[in-house]
Amino acid sequence: MNDVPYELLHKYNVAGPRYTSYPPAPSWRDDFGPPDYEKLIAESNAAEAPAPLSLYLHLPFCEKLCFFCGCTVVITGKNHRTEEGYLALLRKEIAWLAERVDRSRPVVQLHYGGGTPTYFDPERLDRLAEALHGAFTFAPDAELGVEIDPRVTTRAHLEVLRKGGFNRLSMGVQDFDPKVQETVNRVQPYEATRDLVEAARSLGFQSVNMDLIFGLPFQTPESFRRTIDKILSIGPDRLAVYSYAHVPWMKKHQRVNEPKLPTEREKFEIFRTALSRFTESGYEYIGMDHFARPDDELARARRNRTLWRNFQGYTTKAGTDLFGLGMSSIGGIADAYVQNQRDLPAYRAAMERGGPATMRGFRLSADDRLRRVVIQNLLCHGVIVKTEIEEQFGVPFDETFGDALAKLEECREDGLVEISDREIRATSLGRIFLRNLAMPFDAYLAAASEKPMFSRTL
Ligand code: SF4
Numbered sequence: 001m002n003d004v005p006y007e008l009l010h011k012y013n014v015a016g017p018r019y020t021s022y023p024p025a026p027s028w029r030d031d032f033g034p035p036d037y038e039k040l041i042a043e044s045n046a047a048e049a050p051a052p053l054s055l056y057l058h059l060p061f062c063e064k065l066c067f068f069c070g071c072t073v074v075i076t077g078k079n080h081r082t083e084e085g086y087l088a089l090l091r092k093e094i095a096w097l098a099e100r101v102d103r104s105r106p107v108v109q110l111h112y113g114g115g116t117p118t119y120f121d122p123e124r125l126d127r128l129a130e131a132l133h134g135a136f137t138f139a140p141d142a143e144l145g146v147e148i149d150p151r152v153t154t155r156a157h158l159e160v161l162r163k164g165g166f167n168r169l170s171m172g173v174q175d176f177d178p179k180v181q182e183t184v185n186r187v188q189p190y191e192a193t194r195d196l197v198e199a200a201r202s203l204g205f206q207s208v209n210m211d212l213i214f215g216l217p218f219q220t221p222e223s224f225r226r227t228i229d230k231i232l233s234i235g236p237d238r239l240a241v242y243s244y245a246h247v248p249w250m251k252k253h254q255r256v257n258e259p260k261l262p263t264e265r266e267k268f269e270i271f272r273t274a275l276s277r278f279t280e281s282g283y284e285y286i287g288m289d290h291f292a293r294p295d296d297e298l299a300r301a302r303r304n305r306t307l308w309r310n311f312q313g314y315t316t317k318a319g320t321d322l323f324g325l326g327m328s329s330i331g332g333i334a335d336a337y338v339q340n341q342r343d344l345p346a347y348r349a350a351m352e353r354g355g356p357a358t359m360r361g362f363r364l365s366a367d368d369r370l371r372r373v374v375i376q377n378l379l380c381h382g383v384i385v386k387t388e389i390e391e392q393f394g395v396p397f398d399e400t401f402g403d404a405l406a407k408l409e410e411c412r413e414d415g416l417v418e419i420s421d422r423e424i425r426a427t428s429l430g431r432i433f434l435r436n437l438a439m440p441f442d443a444y445l446a447a448a449s450e451k452p453m454f455s456r457t458l
Pocket residue numbers: 061062064065066068069070071073114115116149172
């Protein structure tokens with residue numbers, strides 16, 4: 001896997017979805033509104049065995065914009081005056097949801113994403129956790145995770161988060177090289193990052209994830225190797241090594257990066273450096289940019305085929321109903337998706353009218369459900385067992401997916417996938433190209449490819 005040929009990297013470096021949902025968000029419908037969301041919640045309570053809950057809170061504020069950023073973010077500078085007002089809206093939305101969701105359904109997962117959740121001061125984060133614990137029933141072994149930015153996170157933040165039951169941290173690093181950091185407007189010293197991880201471990205956080213990005217301006221294989229060495233000296237439990245998604249037609253601020261970006265070949269070399277250094281240092285490649293220590297839950301779930309993918313990436317909590325809270329947040333409930341208003345004024349207006357702030361959504365058809373499971377199996381387990389799909393959905397696999405199988409032929413010839421009567425299995429090399437292997441099963445891609453929507457796969 002570590003010697004991925006450049007020719008293949010180049011050939012399969014095409015625009016495609018990341019499949020945190022199927023169908024991907026651009027195919028969702030604008031005529032799905034608040035009444036549809038209420039109905040969906042009622043249906044989920046009435047299910048024969050209501051699913052446990054997963055909650056996602058979007059805390060969108062950051063003081064400074066990183067020039068690679070692709071998140072839905074509100075940049076405020078040092079002025080935090082919107083902080084309290086936003087929390088009031090969130091508390092309103094928490095109360096709205098708690099009135100409708102059956103409280104006997106346990107919360108098994110909670111995630112704060114952003115923006116920068118630790119932009120909020122510790123006292124406010126404390127009150128937010130109290131509101132959630134007061135509104136819902138948390139399972140004793142619930143997984144509570146938070147994205148933190150070491151530049152603005154203090155020990156007091158970590159203490160308050162631990163008190164609120166948080167046991168997982170995810171932190172952005174991206175790159176430790178000073179020139180890269182300056183160019184992307186994110187100066188984050190190694191020592192401060194290392195000290196924060198040490199503080200988190202001493203406070204009892206069970207798992208620390210770090211995010212890196214390859215393909216940033218001025219990055220070289222050598223500079224990234226130095227970053228990797230520093231990361232290895234900190235030794236996080238999990239790593240996400242993302243390809244820089246350059247989408248200036250959606251994120252105009254990214255244009256400043258253009259003159260200094262590495263060439264495609266340099267970017268591939270950086271990727272190969274990361275892949276070989278991390279796997280040689282004992283991390284398992286999970287797929288889709290993620291690495292984990294072999295004893296980490298994520299690695300175990302991949303081996304046991306219990307891994308799942310949702311809007312935060314890979315998760316070990318399959319089978320939950322995910323409810324999103326906050327502007328732009330996304331939920332995935334049974335066979336439907338739902339998204340809140342994407343900008344702050346629209347979210348505020350909706351919540352001030354009493355909520356919810358639903359902007360769009362999607363109910364999956366029988367064909368969507370089938371394809372979702374096929375794509376998930378490929379992305380999470382690297383294999384589709386045809387008989388399992390046939391038994392679950394009552395369809396003949398080879399006939400149903402004749403088109404997809406024909407499109408996969410080229411991938412098979414390139415050594416990315418093995419196809420037999422029984423299964424479709426990504427090879428060790430093919431696990432680098434899981435997005436490409438999933439795309440033939442996507443019934444929406446042809447319509448979506450008419451205008452630029454997705455980043456490149458590498
Ligand atoms: S800290 Fe994260 S969310 Fe905020 S601007 Fe930087 S990349 Fe975007």
